[in-house]
Amino acid sequence: MSASPHAAGSTETRQVYLFATCVIDLFAPQAGVDVVEVLERLGVTVHFPAAQTCCGQPAYTTGFPEEARKVAAAQLDLFPEPWPVIVPSGSCGGMLKQHWPRLFADDPARRVQAESIAARTVEFTDYLVNTLGFRLDAPAASGAPLRVALHTSCSARREMGTLGCGRALLERLPGVERVEHGHEAECCGFGGTFSVKHPEISAAMAADKLDALTASGCESFVSADCGCLLNLNLSLEKRGAALRGQHIASLVRARMDGAAS
Amino acid sequence: MSAASLPQADARVSPEDFKQRSHESLHDAHLRQSFRGAMDFLVERRALQFPDLQAFNTLRKLGENVRQHALAQLPDLLERLEARLTELGVAVHWAETPADANRIFLDIARRHAATLMVKGKSMVSEEIGLNHEMAAHGVECIETDMGEYILQLDGDRPSHIIMPAIHKTKEDVAAIFHEHIDGAPLSDDVNELIAIGRRALREKFASAKIGVSGVNFMVxxxxxxxxxxxxxxxxxxxxxxxxHVAITGLEKVVDRLEHVLPLYALLPKSATGQAVTTYLNLITGPRRAGEKDGPREMHLILLDNGRTQAYREARFRATLQCIRCGACMNHCPVYTRVGGLSYGTTYPGPIGAIISPHLMGLQSTRDLPTASSLCGACGDVCPVGIPIPDMLMKLREAGRHSVAESITPPAQALVGQGSVRRAGEVLAWRAWRVLYSHAALYRLFAWLAPRLRWLTPAWQGGWTASRAALKPAPRSLREQLARRRAGRTVPGR
Structure with a gap:
């Protein structure tokens, strides 16, 4: 293994919780498997509390905070140890970090739990780059040259501040070249229930994003958010286009394996 | 040109038709392209004015504080403003509704036997439908802002609060001027068009008895x-x-003159990417004895029209911090695609989606708060720190819950509170809640769904209009992780 697993000098075993998100659990499990695989190869012990379901965001953003609160409340007891809670999604991470404490503002006991989790919530690429100091060495072993575009979700950019982490992570993968695409900072049009309440506007946004990605000349694209990826990949499938996106963890794992992607 | 000969903007336009109108706009390639181009230009110009994010955040905090300081003592400030204006000889009028405001305008016009008003750009005058109402009573109210003038000649409506005619090309303008201004040649030279417009307007300025304006800040x-x-x-x-009759929303007051400074430092940079505007008029009362110019009589009309509802509810009060720069619309991916006219409201875009429900009720504006992916671009650029995405979520909630059903009930029901509640949606979220808050039930579901994935419908409503169907993976993550752990002969890695 040619990765430098830990920040210099650290030898103790790192333990983390994984909050995998409901989208990954049912619709994009490979991303979750790859997150676990990458973390374990870097010497991190990953705990996946089996009772986890969803952060509550879909109801929360649609105007049903009580439903969101009940679902979020069911997660609060699952992360008792003081370990980081790794979330492979800027969007769900933002829900835990920014919105859970507010959701339980008038419930002192749960608020303490929510604030504790919020303080420990770390988005996957942030953890790799800033906590583990991850870097893949030995370009010869890490696969053929690859041009990828990076789609940073709006929540990753604004609620988690992890735009720089995604970029840094790609820089640390030898042979991987990150290409920019037009209107890169713009939303892909997913927006949870927005995509079904205003399907035409959502589709127009997704179409423009796909055009920009295609025009960038990338061979594939990555994102740290599976909501965006489902929106974009299923739109590409409907178009009959060959281009696909994958979770950034899957690319990291592939480069660790030395495969082309 | 008489009042009767001016085409009138369609008064029936309503936010209820948002979906239909946005559908049409999305299929108008020319409109899509011109809006995108114009918004890109404005986004770029603004970015050049705020090169340093930290400096912007500091200035914005100052702007936010000034507006919050004013709103925290709004009734008191309005009383002080009225007293000060009265001392200066300005007549202050309070209008609860657009009809009240129009009545006040008409009274003033009748007192002066005026048949012509010239008007500077004012979105509040748009809000009350002033031109239309005055025309109905034989008073011609002429727009003198070039963009608004173009729209008035064409019987069209503003699609942006700062650049109202942004949806018109110079060829459109050439045709409009040629048709409606006597003796105007058909020219698409921009300088010549401006000259034509100016000449036509100069005559109006010289003959109008009444001048109407909006107000950016009242001190x-x-x-x-x-x-x-x-x-x-x-x-x-x-x-x-x-x-001179000025009209504005009653929230536009600030405490002290120095409070105008940070707001003015933010407004043109955010709106048009200008460091300063060509004119900043500070008007303090009518012509004084011995002065050679200025109006002899001055009025200020303060419009409520639902603003006190936003003021009353602490969670919605930040809506009134707005200084109407339009940066939120310039940066909005939805506005950029559907254009301002789709909204069917005076104020389009993100700010329109959070203020219109207070002005018009939650029911007719029901599609506006949901017409956002909550991407957060609007909140990022708002020069006075309005948490627009949060407000959108709270309005979604208010539309779907009566006061009794609310998790944190408002002091008083909003107009249209709970009117968007649909049994199907409520039931769906209840079922979702039961499923996702019971681990054992969810585990069963996560086991079943992959095994029944062949039953996934190919048609999934709006989702599959432009996407392939969403299908569960063959095995859930939890199942794959469980197998992975069980299958290991050597624990660890």
Whole structure:
């Protein structure tokens, strides 16, 4: 293994919780498997509390905070140890970090739990780059040259501040070249229930994003958010286009394996 | 040209038709392209004015504080403003509704036997439908902002609060001027078009008895009305005619004159990417004894029209911090694609989606708060820190819950509170809640769904209109992780 697993000098075993998100659990499990695989190869012990379901965001953003609160409340007891809670999604991470404490503002006991989790919530690429100091060495072993575009979700950019982490992570993968695409900072049009309440506007946004990605000349694209990826990949499938996106963890794992992607 | 000969903007436009109109706009390639181009230009110009994010955040905090300081003592400031203006000889009028405001305008016009008003750019006058109402009573109210003038000639409506005619090309303008201005040649030379417009408007300025303006900031301390503009028409409207009538929303007040400074530092940079505007008019009372110009009579009309509802509810009060720069619409991926006219409201875009429900009720505006992916671009650029995405979520909630059903009930029901509640949606979220808050039930579901994935419908409503169907993976993550752990002969890695 040619990765430098830990920040210099650290030898103790790192333990983390994984909050995998409901989208990954049912619709994009490979991303979750790859997150676990990458973390374990870097010497991190990953705990996946089996009772986890969803952060509550879909109801929360649609105007049903009580439903969101009940679902979020069911997660609060699952992360008792003081370990980081790794979330492979800027969007769900933002829900835990920014919105859970507010959701339980008038419930002192749960608020303490929510604030504790919020303080420990770390988005996957942030953890790799800033906590583990991850870097893949030995370009010869890490696969053929690859041009990828990076789609940073709006929540990753604004609620988690992890735009720089995604970029840094790609820089640390030898042979991987990150290409920019037009209107890169713009939303892909997913927006949870927005995509079904205003399907035409959502589709127009997704179409423009796909055009920009295609025009960038990338061979594939990555994102740290599976909501965006489902929106974009299923739109590409409907178009009959060959281009696909994958979770950034899957690319990291592939480069660790030395495969082309 | 008489009042009767001016085409009138369609008064029936309503936010209820948002979906239909946005559908049409999305299929109008020319409109899509011109909006995208114009918004990209404005986004770029603004970015050049705020090169340092930290400096922007500091200035924005100052702007936010000034507006919050004013709103925290709004009734008091309005009383002080009224007293100060009265001392200066300005008549202050309070209008609860658009109809009240129009009545006040008509009274003033009748008192002066005026048949012509010249008007500087004012979204509040748009809100009350002033041109239409005055025309109905034989008073011609002429727009003098070039963009608004173009729209008035064409019987069209503003699609942006700062650049109202942004949806018109120069060819459109050429045709409109040629058709509606006597003797105007058909020219698509921009300078010549501006000259044609100016000549036509000069005659109006010279003959109008009443000049109408909006207000950007009202200063309680001094009774000063600040008016920000580029074309000089605002200065003409407020200084040439004998009577000046200003109209604005009652939230536009600030405490002290110095409070205008940070707001002015933020407004043109955020709106048009200008460091300063060509004109900043500070109007403090009508012509004084011995002065050679300025109006002899001055009025200020303060419109409520639902603003007190936003003021009353602490969670919605930040809505009133707005200084109407339009940056939220320039940066909005939805506005950029559907254009301002789709909204069917005076104020389009993100700010329109959070203020219109207070002005018009939650029911007719029901599609506006949901027409956002909550991407957060609007909140990022708002120069006074309005948490627009949060407000959108709270309005979604208010539309779907009566006061009794609310998790944190409002002091008083909003107009249209709970009117968007649909049994199907409520039931769906209840079922979702039961499923996702019971681990054992969810585990069963996560086991079943992959095994029944062949039952996934190919048609999934709006989702599959432009996407392939969403299907569960063959095995859930939890199952794969469980197998992975069980299958290991050597624990660890």
């Amino acid at each position: 309680a301390e001094t009774g000063t009305l600040a008016l920000v503009e580029n074309e000089g028409n605002g200065r003409l409207c407020t200084s040439v005619p004998d009577v």
